[in-house]
Amino acid sequence: MSLLFRTVCPVKLLFIGDIVGEPGRRAVKQLVPQLRQQHGVDAVIANGENSAGGSGITPKTAEEIFSAGVDIITSGDHLWDQKEVIGLLENEKRFLRPLNYPPGTPGRGSVIVELSGKPPFAVLNLQGRTFMPVLENPFLLGRSEVERLRQITKIILVDLHAEATSEKISLARMLDGLVSAVVGTHTHVQTADEQIFPCGTAYLTDAGFTGPHESVLGREIEAVIKRFLTSQPQRFEVAKGRILLQGLVVEIDESTGAAKNVMRISERLADS
Ligand SMILES: [Fe+2]
Numbered sequence: 001m002s003l004l005f006r007t008v009c010p011v012k013l014l015f016i017g018d019i020v021g022e023p024g025r026r027a028v029k030q031l032v033p034q035l036r037q038q039h040g041v042d043a044v045i046a047n048g049e050n051s052a053g054g055s056g057i058t059p060k061t062a063e064e065i066f067s068a069g070v071d072i073i074t075s076g077d078h079l080w081d082q083k084e085v086i087g088l089l090e091n092e093k094r095f096l097r098p099l100n101y102p103p104g105t106p107g108r109g110s111v112i113v114e115l116s117g118k119p120p121f122a123v124l125n126l127q128g129r130t131f132m133p134v135l136e137n138p139f140l141l142g143r144s145e146v147e148r149l150r151q152i153t154k155i156i157l158v159d160l161h162a163e164a165t166s167e168k169i170s171l172a173r174m175l176d177g178l179v180s181a182v183v184g185t186h187t188h189v190q191t192a193d194e195q196i197f198p199c200g201t202a203y204l205t206d207a208g209f210t211g212p213h214e215s216v217l218g219r220e221i222e223a224v225i226k227r228f229l230t231s232q233p234q235r236f237e238v239a240k241g242r243i244l245l246q247g248l249v250v251e252i253d254e255s256t257g258a259a260k261n262v263m264r265i266s267e268r269l270a271d272s
């Protein structure tokens with residue numbers, strides 16, 4: 001008698017920090033295909049809240065990002081900056097907004113992704129409340145949504161879009177052992193604290209951003225300095241130089257959902 005065993009391979013996810021403007025989209029287009037191959041990535045998740053001119057997202061910029069090989073786009077506090085976002089919220093299942101908006105808000109905060117030859121996995125988008133617009137409690141809503149998602153899959157990645165490190169670490173510690181990874185976004189500064197918590201959740205306080213780093217968080221330096229000097233509003237154009245794609249790759253045990261390995265990514269676009 002012969003028995004057929006399906007080979008159990010880890011699931012590898014690439015997460016990409018906030019894509020800023022055209023330079024960020026260009027980095028995604030040029031680098032995602034090679035990163036997919038280099039790391040044997042099964043799926044790509046990217047935060048797209050700054051992908052349209054540095055503020056918000058439109059169906060057109062989302063389509064560019066999907067065409068480059070991104071499977072799911074998450075967002076955050078810049079969600080509403082472009083009015084065309086409503087088309088994405090109403091029609092695009094691959095686009096997430098933070099789950100903890102009030103009941104009745106269009107769009108969705110989580111999604112189950114089916115991959116051929118791999119088990120399904122979930123992506124959950126949450127937004128913090130410290131030094132940010134006040135939304136519903138991400139701890140309470142996040143925990144109950146994770147319980148619901150775990151009825152379907154144990155492979156869960158959380159994009160936690162938040163400012164305060166304490167809020168990010170606390171929420172991730174609360175979810176240790178219940179999700180595969182919690183990755184922070186929003187600050188646009190990549191932190192160096194990637195780790196796997198004792199019960200198997202991979203964690204990084206902030207993934208950084210994908211776009212021009214010869215800048216202040218992706219914007220032209222001079223205008224931002226002027227704003228601080230004069231306290232008067234300035235037009236912040238997206239900067240141009242030294243384009244990096246930043247994020248992380250997490251390797252997940254498909255039977256337990258626990259992270260096996262986590263690695264930060266900061267890849268420079270050639271000639272930028
Ligand atoms: Fe943000």
Ligand SMILES: [Fe+2]
Binds near residue numbers: 018049078186187188
């Ligand atoms: Fe951002």
